[in-house]
Amino acid sequence: MVARKCPECEGLVASTINVCPHCGYRFSVEAYCVSNQPTINYSENPNVSLAYVVCAFILFWPFAVVSLLYYIKSNSRWRVGDEAGAKYYGSISILWARIALWLNIACLLVLIFVLALL
Numbered sequence: 402m403v404a405r406k407c408p409e410c411e412g413l414v415a416s417t418i419n420v421c422p423h424c425g426y427r428f429s430v431e432a433y434c435v436s437n438q439p440t441i442n443y444s445e446n447p448n449v450s451l452a453y454v455v456c457a458f459i460l461f462w463p464f465a466v467v468s469l470l471y472y473i474k475s476n477s478r479w480r481v482g483d484e485a486g487a488k489y490y491g492s493i494s495i496l497w498a499r500i501a502l503w504l505n506i507a508c509l510l511v512l513i514f515v516l517a518l519l
């Protein structure tokens with residue numbers, strides 16, 4: 402059960418009740434809605450990089466899709482103020498982009514090796 406503080410007597414009141422049982426203070430519905438909305442963080446999420454995702458799309462798109470999903474996940478966590486979550490999903494996003502990069506380099510090296518043998 403979610404409880405809120407009465408601005409009059411500072412007693413805890415269940416969120417389902419609109420009148421304080423301690424002092425009779427009436428909660429306005431609007432005030433309750435505003436105070437309950439999560440604060441949205443509009444600043445840039447430092448844990449992710451769209452450049453990585455774009456590079457991954459150019460290099461190896463299947464991994465880029467995974468990278469992009471975690472990028473979105475990290476950003477949505479960041480916006481609601483969950484820094485740990487944003488960091489966690491951001492690191493996974495960058496990891497998949499890096500795997501795409503290294504896979505691409507490996508393929509190029511194999512290609513060069515094969516061409517050199519011909």
Ligand SMILES: [Zn+2]
Pocket residue numbers: 407408409410411412421422423424425426
């Ligand atoms: Zn009260």
